[in-house]
Amino acid sequence: MIKRSFFGLTKPRFAYESVNGKSLKPEKISMPRSVTLFCKAPYKGNGLLTIGEKVKTGQKLVLYGDSEGYVISSVTGTVSSVSPYIGDFGKSYTAITISAATQEETEDVFGKDPADISLENAKKYLAFSPGAPALENFSGSDESQIKTIVVCGVDADLLIFTQQYVMSSRSEDISKGISILKRITGAESVVIAIPCNGNAPGSMKNAGAVGGASGAEIREIRSEYPAALPHMIAKEVLGQVVPAGKTWEEIGIGFFSAEAVASVGQAFSSGRIPVSKAVTLIKKDMSKVLIEVRLGTPLRDIFDAFDVKLNEKDRIIIGGPLTGAAVYSEDFPVQPDTDAIMVQDAESVSPVSDYPCINCGECVRICPANIPVNMLVRFCEAGQYQGAADMYDLYACIGCGLCSFVCTAKIPIFQYIRLAKYELERMRLTEEAANA
Amino acid sequence: MLNQKKFIVSHAPFWHNGSGITERSYHTMLAALPALLMGFYQYGMPAVGVISLSVSAAMLWELAFNKAAKLPVTVGDGNAAVVGLVLAMLLPATAPWWIVIMGTFLAVVVGKNIFGGIGSNPFNPVAVAVAMMMLSWGGCFDFNQSLVNYELNFPSMVYPLTAVKNFGVSAADAFTVSDLIWGKQIGGIGAGFGLGLIVGGIYLMLRGFIRWEISLSFIAGIILTALLFNTSDPSRYGSPMLHLFSGYTLVAVFFLAPEDSSSPVNFIPMLLYGLTAGVMTVLIRNIGAYADGVIFAILVANLLNPLLDKIRPKTLGHIGKA
Ligand code: SF4
Numbered sequence A: 001m002i003k004r005s006f007f008g009l010t011k012p013r014f015a016y017e018s019v020n021g022k023s024l025k026p027e028k029i030s031m032p033r034s035v036t037l038f039c040k041a042p043y044k045g046n047g048l049l050t051i052g053e054k055v056k057t058g059q060k061l062v063l064y065g066d067s068e069g070y071v072i073s074s075v076t077g078t079v080s081s082v083s084p085y086i087g088d089f090g091k092s093y094t095a096i097t098i099s100a101a102t103q104e105e106t107e108d109v110f111g112k113d114p115a116d117i118s119l120e121n122a123k124k125y126l127a128f129s130p131g132a133p134a135l136e137n138f139s140g141s142d143e144s145q146i147k148t149i150v151v152c153g154v155d156a157d158l159l160i161f162t163q164q165y166v167m168s169s170r171s172e173d174i175s176k177g178i179s180i181l182k183r184i185t186g187a188e189s190v191v192i193a194i195p196c197n198g199n200a201p202g203s204m205k206n207a208g209a210v211g212g213a214s215g216a217e218i219r220e221i222r223s224e225y226p227a228a229l230p231h232m233i234a235k236e237v238l239g240q241v242v243p244a245g246k247t248w249e250e251i252g253i254g255f256f257s258a259e260a261v262a263s264v265g266q267a268f269s270s271g272r273i274p275v276s277k278a279v280t281l282i283k284k285d286m287s288k289v290l291i292e293v294r295l296g297t298p299l300r301d302i303f304d305a306f307d308v309k310l311n312e313k314d315r316i317i318i319g320g321p322l323t324g325a326a327v328y329s330e331d332f333p334v335q336p337d338t339d340a341i342m343v344q345d346a347e348s349v350s351p352v353s354d355y356p357c358i359n360c361g362e363c364v365r366i367c368p369a370n371i372p373v374n375m376l377v378r379f380c381e382a383g384q385y386q387g388a389a390d391m392y393d394l395y396a397c398i399g400c401g402l403c404s405f406v407c408t409a410k411i412p413i414f415q416y417i418r419l420a421k422y423e424l425e426r427m428r429l430t431e432e433a434a435n436a
Numbered sequence B: 001m002l003n004q005k006k007f008i009v010s011h012a013p014f015w016h017n018g019s020g021i022t023e024r025s026y027h028t029m030l031a032a033l034p035a036l037l038m039g040f041y042q043y044g045m046p047a048v049g050v051i052s053l054s055v056s057a058a059m060l061w062e063l064a065f066n067k068a069a070k071l072p073v074t075v076g077d078g079n080a081a082v083v084g085l086v087l088a089m090l091l092p093a094t095a096p097w098w099i100v101i102m103g104t105f106l107a108v109v110v111g112k113n114i115f116g117g118i119g120s121n122p123f124n125p126v127a128v129a130v131a132m133m134m135l136s137w138g139g140c141f142d143f144n145q146s147l148v149n150y151e152l153n154f155p156s157m158v159y160p161l162t163a164v165k166n167f168g169v170s171a172a173d174a175f176t177v178s179d180l181i182w183g184k185q186i187g188g189i190g191a192g193f194g195l196g197l198i199v200g201g202i203y204l205m206l207r208g209f210i211r212w213e214i215s216l217s218f219i220a221g222i223i224l225t226a227l228l229f230n231t232s233d234p235s236r237y238g239s240p241m242l243h244l245f246s247g248y249t250l251v252a253v254f255f256l257a258p259e260d261s262s263s264p265v266n267f268i269p270m271l272l273y274g275l276t277a278g279v280m281t282v283l284i285r286n287i288g289a290y291a292d293g294v295i296f297a298i299l300v301a302n303l304l305n306p307l308l309d310k311i312r313p314k315t316l317g318h319i320g321k322a
């Protein structure tokens, strides 16, 4: 963990993980006995699936009809359960568990026909592929909002090198993916974001191979957190500031991880939907292993394979140390957007307190969005969310978590901010429903 | 799913830089140590007595308030101890016990806790207490009187600021700047030893426990204003160095003005706040009724703080509001 430096005049520095042109080889684990896949639809019974139904690797499984999301089976086997899952802020999913059989059969989804390469097919089959390509924001028509696609060959949080690895090892898939995306979405330009490693020849060369082949522009990202968060890339690389409260899609930018683009490339060139995900496993001692697992692999299998021992009161985090999300069970599976799994020993779990803000201003000075966090947090603590939004720029928060990291009073500021946004959204929806 | 292990589920971020309120308090006390030790050396056991009583009384008041208001006990954060310590630094070594008890009550309960406790006080608690005491029991802060029984090896046994106020600059001629810096002047227990306070202040600034912007602009404000006055009439108005190294100036610069709750956090507001305090200090000293205006200058600056802190950089993606 990065501690406060002895001298407090300088801001702490958070250097991103750098693979520096080293070639990484992911370690694989044996086939999981079962996988669990989260479908975005809230649970409404078994729907179109029956328990015991046989499924193939790469087969699309639809629960309640196409509009409500789907999953792609990552193994061959039988559906063993369909159950509700409640995520953060009460968001509900449906968990589909599949027991793997010994013989693997892979489904060919697309033919080799170039006509199959379409936005419609991509939306229909690739939303659940590794990297979770955000395709839902594109419309087939010409007035598609998104003009610029950013391919992130950088990982947004610290300690993670998943996307850097994908960027350096799968240039062919990425090139293909970029040309396909450009063609099917009608985006005007594609920008590849790579880490700025100064003297690392490898990464630039690889990116060059990708960029050259697909007509994309390559841009380096500062190697210091939070430069690789989408808001910061938009501002520093594209020179477009996302207005507070708006999404980047609304100003015409679409973000894809390198892996998502590679999935698109691979899917359309092989006719099969990829089902393996690269993940950075961050162990308790902060050593890191790059692994490749089937989507839906329970974390338990990964911990067993890499000798991660967990005790009571330890913490399991999906994602990185500053923006990840803690989960409560080792049965939680790897999702299409799971770039990292981090485990934290009970002893290094950082404390939070219910102390009030002492107005030290550390948060204000570190906030990359210039938010008066000291005032904001007072309003949030008092439950005055509207005031927080109107007077203290709640919606300008880009979600970096740095304010909580430095808070002298150890206030879970970032959590307050998320809660405030969530509550306001809920209030808005209730109001809309009442007015309708 | 039986026999599940219990994991800690909390929210991002999962790291913390390890800073804390208690740590902040202890380092503040550590920084006060050089100046205090000199006070102990000069005034002996009575000084030790005042300091000890003040720190413990402040902590007990805090505890009493916590209990009375049925709030969680906050003595452990060390903030009350700091308040008691800084208050005692400003008192003469001969301060009677009841002054210390009253003073800590005013600081901890009136100055801090009735506003909602740590982080909610609009004024510096110590400044509030000292201001009230000056108005009610001014005699206690008449250092010439209170320390009359001390015979110390100082150039003069008068309080420099009162001397200047009453008899003009020549009255303080006995003091060279180096006398003042080395603490060869009478005054509050922990307020006389300029060098010690500066060392402590630099420590706090470097470690980031106080905001350097406030302390340095405070000093700049004092020097500039004092210089103007001094050039206009050198016989009536003391030199910048006299203002800087006498009275409560340096305690105020490093221990009162940068108090977290009652000072701004944005860059320009911090500078303005410090400047205001500096300018006001010299104004009150030179043309006001009090020999030492620092305490009131701090309160004025505190008053402006919420307004000043509205000057802040635009947020990212700021959209103009109607
Ligand atoms: S998480 Fe905190 S530091 Fe980061 S942008 Fe939001 S308010 Fe600012």
Ligand code: SF4
Pocket: A356, A357, A358, A359, A360, A361, A362, A363, A364, A373, A374, A377, A403, A406, A407, A408, A409, A410, A411, A413
């Ligand atoms: S860092 Fe924490 S205690 Fe300090 S001003 Fe910000 S919210 Fe308040």
